[in-house]
Amino acid sequence: MNQAVAPDAESGVGTGVGTGVGTGVGTGVGTGAGTGAGPDGGACLREATASDVDRLAELEQASFGAEAWSRRLVFEELTGPHRRYFVAEAGGRVTGYAGLFLGLDSAEVMTVAVDPAWRGRGLGRRLMLALLTEAERAGKRRVMLEVAVGSEAAIGLYRSLGFAQIGRRRGYYQPSGRDALVMRLDLAPAGAAGVQPLM
Numbered sequence: 049m050n051q052a053v054a055p056d057a058e059s060g061v062g063t064g065v066g067t068g069v070g071t072g073v074g075t076g077v078g079t080g081a082g083t084g085a086g087p088d089g090g091a092c093l094r095e096a097t098a099s100d101v102d103r104l105a106e107l108e109q110a111s112f113g114a115e116a117w118s119r120r121l122v123f124e125e126l127t128g129p130h131r132r133y134f135v136a137e138a139g140g141r142v143t144g145y146a147g148l149f150l151g152l153d154s155a156e157v158m159t160v161a162v163d164p165a166w167r168g169r170g171l172g173r174r175l176m177l178a179l180l181t182e183a184e185r186a187g188k189r190r191v192m193l194e195v196a197v198g199s200e201a202a203i204g205l206y207r208s209l210g211f212a213q214i215g216r217r218r219g220y221y222q223p224s225g226r227d228a229l230v231m232r233l234d235l236a237p238a239g240a241a242g243v244q245p246l247m
């Protein structure tokens with residue numbers, strides 16, 4: 049999760065890194081449009097709108113506690129430039145969300161969170177794949193993110209998608225003072241096989 053500041057994707061931590069962590073992030077993306085009531089409740093993914101702000105602020109609290117974005121910041125994210133936010137929705141209720149910032153060459157994962165009651169059912173992966181699909185469609189060469197040390201589920205998710213740790217930001221998260229791991233995924237060059245269309 050990004051620590052409540054607009055990212056500067058071009059002057060960020062991704063420079064001077066050696067070879068990337070590979071391409072082909074998109075195998076098995078699926079259709080994104082859930083049918084039937086599987087483990088994820090038949091969730092569909094759709095683009096978030098400003099009207100999702102209250103539910104997303106609620107999920108922020110449930111997922112990040114003292115480090116949650118305020119309602120105002122959630123709103124700014126949902127309506128800000130160069131952002132793409134998606135929600136997972138089942139039975140008319142939003143069960144997860146994820147957001148991306150599109151920089152010049154890179155994209156940055158701003159956040160991803162799933163309702164605690166709906167975790168472990170594949171929604172986090174689907175939301176992340178929606179972001180990666182979007183980054184690839186927009187022609188970005190890499191995707192960056194920060195994740196708090198100790199967020200094992202998120203780190204496991206990112207690693208499973210091919211992200212590799214390239215750095216660490218000490219005391220990045222406030223008020224806890226936890227460090228952030230900086231992770232990076234290089235996307236396939238334009239025209240190469242990559243993320244499959246999701247939505």
Ligand SMILES: CC(C)(COP(=O)(O)OP(=O)(O)OC[C@H]1O[C@@H](n2cnc3c(N)ncnc32)[C@H](O)[C@@H]1OP(=O)(O)O)[C@@H](O)C(=O)NCCC(=O)NCCS
Binds near residue numbers: 161163166202208
């Ligand atoms: C991280 C988070 C979004 C994952 O969502 P989810 O829907 O539970 O994840 P999925 O069911 O799609 O799991 C996808 C992969 O993530 C990893 N993962 C999920 N839960 C995990 C756990 N408890 N421990 C380790 N790895 C885990 C696994 O690699 C899993 O793949 P697998 O099921 O094939 O093993 C969710 O745990 C969450 O909202 N956490 C709190 C918010 C947060 O930390 N967000 C990240 C901000 S940087």
